Amino acid sequence: MHSNALSIKRGWGQVLMGTALLWGATSVAAQNSAPRIGAILPQSWPSPSQAQEMHEGMLLALNTLPISPTPTLVLMDSGCDAAKAELAAKALVAAKVDIVLGGFCVVGAAPAVLEQAGIPMVSGNAERFALGDLVLQTGRVGPRVAEATAATLRRETGLRVTAGGACWMDFAPELSSKFDAALCPTLSPDRSRWPEVEGLYTAAFRKPFTASAARGYAAMELGLAYVKKRRGGARPAAALAEARQTQTLLGPVPLGDAATPQQAMQLLLSARMPRLAPRETQALNALLKAKACAAAAATDSEPKWRDQPFELASCQSGRQQLAAR
Structure with a gap:
């Protein structure tokens, strides 16, 4: 009887040990499996071409920043269309990605779709929106600030001003013939890191480093920071909170309610101004004085213009904008 009992105990011991080993192997496999990062x-x-540069920026960060195993990048196309972006988000949920990088041209309902699945998102949009807690937003322009600023410019100066041109994706100030002026977002890169990343990109892809590539790189920095924290055992909310502290190539992640910096946008003016009413001409001259390239010295300028979150694009290019006549 004792021998049989011992034999049974040994049998159960082997089963339990085998089960433990199986669970251990499963746990290790899960821990060692490559994370999946989605991108829209x-x-x-x-x-x-700009989407390709964003992709290349992501690949550069993915292959040069230390994380093992290297995450798998799953790409989806939005076509800058909200409905397509939503479908892309649903596809990434089905692909079981750990985090999604998106919002580069359109945000739409993608954050809501991902939040429902408990998947965080990094939005590379130039503008911040009222989104959920699972979204890190790199944009420096606060919610509705761009359009509100454009509306003020239109009302006060009589100029046809847009805050929705192509420059909101490529960050290259350009003006359509339909408008007299355009508000465009600006980047605020970490100048101490830019040369190194630029050199790596140029060596890897044999072409110049661009704003689009930098945006892809910075978004991937945040994605990797989140994945590393999760692999270290942090819960999703804690991992996202720690990832928010990352100093990216494009600077820190702004808080959702952070004020829009005065250099967050550029105002690009047409070389040929339309004929304006006297009151509008006066307002435009006051604006140009307040936002002159030596604006710091213009303490007597109107605060209404001095405190607006833009600078003249002509100051960036080194050309002083002349006052309207």
Whole structure:
């Protein structure tokens, strides 16, 4: 009887040990499996070349920043269309990605779709929106600030001003013939790191480093920071909170309610101004004085213009903008 009991105990011991080993192997396999990072890019429209540069920036960060195993990147196309971005988000949920990088051209309902699945998102949009707690937003322009600023400019100066041109994706100030002026977002890169990343990109892809590539790189920095914290055992909310502290190539992640910096946008004016009413001409001259390239010295300028979150694009290019006549 004793021998049989011992034999049974040994049998159960072997089963339990085998089960423990199986669970251990499963746990290790799960821990060692490569994370999956999703990306929603405007690949088909409006600029496949810029989407490619964003993709390359992501790949550069993915292959040069220390994390093991290297995450798998799953790409989806938005075509800069809200409905397509939503479908892309649903596809990434089905692909079981750990985090999504998106919002580069359109945000839409993608954050809501991902939040429902408990998947965080990094939005690379130039503008911040009222989104949920699972979204890190890199944009420096606060919610509705761009359009409100454009509305003020239109009302006070009589100029046809847009805050929705192509420059909101490529960050290259350009003006359509339909408008007299355009508000465009600006980047605020970490100048101490830019040369190194630029050199790596140029060596890897044999072409110049661009704003689009930098945006992809910075978004991936945040994605990798989140994944590393999760692999270290942090819960999703804690991992996202720690990732928010990352100093990216494009600077820190702004808080949702952070004020929009005065250099967050550029105002690009047409070389040919329309004929304006006297009151509008006066307002435009006051604006140009307040936002002159030596604006710090213009303490007597109107605060209404001095405190607006933009600078003249002509100051960036080194050309002083002349006052309207």
